Amino acid sequence: MMFLIFIAMVAMICINVPIAVALAMAGVIGLLLNEGTGSLVNIALDMYNGSTKFSLIAIPMFVLAGAIMNAGGITDRLINFVSAIIGFIRGGLAMVNIGVSLFFAEISGSAVADVAAMGSILIPQMKKRGYSKELSAAVTSSSASLAIIIPPSIPMILYAASSNTSVEQLFVAGVVPGLLGAGGLMIVAYIFARRYDLPTEEAFNMPRLRETFMDALPAFALPVIILGGIFGGFVTATEAAGLAVIAAIVVAAWYRNVDFKHLRQAMLDGGIQTAVVMLLVAASVLIGGFLTRAQIPQQMASAILEITQQQWAILLILNVFFLVVGFFLHSAAAIILVVPIVIPLVTAAGIDPVHFGLVVTLNLAIGQQTPPVASVLITACSVARANIWEVSKVNIWFVGVLLFVLFLCTYVPAVPLFLVEYFYR
Template sequence: MPIAVAIAGSTTLAVGASGIFGIEVVPQQIFNALNSFPLMAIPFFILAGHLMQVGGISERLIRFGNALIGHMTGGLAMAAVLTSMFFAAISGSGAATVAAIGSILIPAMLARGYDRGFTAANQSVAGALGVIIPPSIPLILYAVAANVSAGDMFLAGVFPGVLITLSLLIMAYVVSRKRRYAGLERVGGRELFTAFRKSILALLMPVIVLGGIYGGVFTPTEAAVVAVVYSVLVGFVYRQLSLRKLVDAFADSAVTSAIVMIVIGAAGLFAFYINVLGAPAQLAEAMTSLNLGIVGFVILANVILLIAGMFIEAAAAILIFVPILLPMATAFGMDPVHFGIIMVVNLAIGLVTPPVGLNLFVAADLTKLSMGRISKAVLPFIGVLLVDLALVSALPQLSLWLPSLVSTAG
């Protein structure tokens, strides 16, 4: 059954059997979980991402990525990673990034002789950048659940996102060099500038969003609305956005938003109930009694989140595990923003780990491969992501330096 039904159904049964509350607490807590001003940013960022997809943005970003590094060994594979990073700064969704970039670059890579499994795995993992590079839906959810600034979470995701992008570029190059995947023909300076000029409006969107937030012009939620308006304007400037496409984007965004919000409501109900039972406090006491120390706690938290990411959708995992793990993290002296980035990176890895890796399913549909084949091909990439996770966990300043710099400047 869908994860939202499983969570809400099981929690409803538990509430009814406990006798602590009346059953009316179920709709009340689902409503309370959704009754948050910052959460309004989610449907707007989802809509902005859909508008960018149908507005000709992905094609222009791909042309710019190919012009920039397409001539190198494995240029198309590397362009898939770089373009996914650019698109991630627009969409905020891993699956949307895989679909938008993969629908164009996967056929191009296959046509130039790239292995089908490597192609699918490379695009799946590149799409995971969609939940790390700001603006990101999971970063917003964590900010709401942990009661921290969404703007700080956005800034904290920048350097970890760049680190993961660089590691995936290196991985794509090494594999391509070993398999002798030739690059595209090198373009001249004029062609590179033309590709950049045609994509500049798309590249400016994250600058406007983050710049507006930290310039005090608008809140993160208002920034999401600005992103929608900007996406519409860019789509019409590129002459790719028709009234029909606009209606389709609104419809698709409504469905996607409803799915996400149902999961958030169900997870909020579950989080409320385990808090009533005192589970977070009991777990924190048990963890403290083990005398693991901060290193032991971080390792254990990573293992828990990696396993959870294999089975639970990111939105649900955040709302379920933040009330449990965050109090323990702060008890060990961890910064909530740093712990949030650790959590989101874990759940980004969950997007490419079977059996419920959403990005893998999207790539499987694009490449017509079985999940078994893609799951095997993605294993080396998961190894790279685990190294990145270790670095993000061990180096707090990788996440905290940029928020602290902006805070000091403010």
């Protein structure tokens, strides 16, 4: 029965039925066949309760903070500052792109928001300076996926809600892998710059660095408030999201450079993005209820544990599984659909749920770069007006960096968990 329901759900998605609707219909069909019409009485209440968890409030807050940041001229000042630091290196503009994504990731938590904001500014500049449109799109796309690795991260919030894991610990676990990923992407960008003799941006100039630092100094308050508050244990992730919005408003007002038209459009886009996620969360309650009552996750866990009980082998199986899922599902849908199924297996195998959450997030960051879904890559290609398959030929080297970080974090748990152990255990 489960197989037939899964086939029906995939068929609905293939004919462009919205994923949330397909999930909800699959859940309703499963409950109806498994328990009869009596199980459908509380559907609306269950969906409402599932989508109103306190931790989920952080999602629209971080999206709004990112919109205010971009519309308030904060992004431009960060670009100027990062350019003053590393613009003298060959291919410096590509590295600026990656470096600014690090800052933007610490505000928005959304890779699509990152690539839309950064790409519209930096891709045209890269093309003017001799970068191919394929390389410009690849750098922008791959660096944008840092937004779901470095805190705050919307997929991490969804994972925490789906697995009853601490979102604060997940955020802390993402710091070191995110920095490693950024460093690796910069190395690949430098190799491309040497190969194609790409230009430097400007000679290193200490007065220029000092000037751009002072200009961007108020913007640095945003990651300090978010990460400092969470790391210090002063606020929860949701409270940090609210503080980020207030801080973004204050900093934008300080610069007196708010583009209200841009802000309005960004807020509308963020509202739509949040609504889509919340519909997915609500729909997941139905499919999750059916799976739990039918004991599907427990059966799957038992079947795999009968094959092997070695953690490394189970992690390898789950990595391959999530990489394949990432080809076909957006990160939010993948987490909501798959995590409740595999959590019993993770628990039975003795795998730390925070460690596994970081592994899932890295897998889905790679999924954002791999067609056919590849939401972030498609957005970057749209901005650069480049063919997705041509961009993918270049992007494969940057995806290789993300794969390296994934397997490093999978089999050396100390990499993501070092800071978690220091702050929380």
